[in-house]
Amino acid sequence: MRYSSEITIDLPRDTVVALFDKPENYSKWMKGLLSMENLEGEAGQEGARRRLKFEMGKRKMEMVETITERNLPERYATSYETAGVYNEVLNEFIVQGPEKTLYRTEHYFRFDSWGMKVMAFLMPGAFKKQSMQYMRDFKAYAELEQKLREGEKVDSDTEE
Template identity: 45%
Template sequence: MKYEIEIDVNLPRDKVIALFDDTENLKKWMPGLVIFEPMSGEPGQVGAQSKIVVSTGKNNCEMIETITVRNLPDEFTGVYTTDGMWNENKNLFTEVNENTTRWKSVNEFKSDKLLMKLMMFLMPGAFKKESLKFMQSFKTFAEK
């Protein structure tokens, strides 16, 4: 399953990138983040891996982030893996004008688990909604 969503952040691109690229800010805008723990490489750089744990209500979801593209201020891409699930998240940043940045998120999900395949087929909107929730949370944090 693949989809794209975008949001405009009312800040210049350099400020958006500075906030997005600082791992110290993650807990300020990533709902449910419990742990962000660098495992190998330099955090935020290509090849770096980190453990991320996100609370999903009653359970925690643990995943491994691997940075695959770092071409800021234009693109930042990571692959997120957990048991039976693979997600590539490509973040593209463009200048709309001197005070507005368009953040486009291109997501691709794959799974070898039947239940997850069914969810992706039957409820693709739930995945988009969750992605947009994170983007909206960042926008709110960044514009304050």
């Protein structure tokens, strides 16, 4: 299964990439992320591998992430492996103006188990919806983080 998602973030690309490139902040926008553990290589660099643990509802999930390309600020690619599922994600950051960045992802999934193949066939929208939710959450985090850094008053009732 292949699909792409995109969202415009109202910040310069350098700011977006700097925030994206801070794994210690992933839990601030990646709902359900419990922990990250470096397994090999230099953390955050091409070839590095780390274990990610998630809790989604009552389900716990563990996956291994491998950084397959690190060409920031333009591109950052990873692969993820978990029981019966292999996923590649290409993140692209495209300048749309001095204060706008298009954040685009391309996803490729391969399913090794019959159950996951059936789920992907019957519910491809669930995968797309989850990817888009992470993008919306990252946009909200990045834009709020920048406002806080600039010392703007933030009304918690109006922010997502």
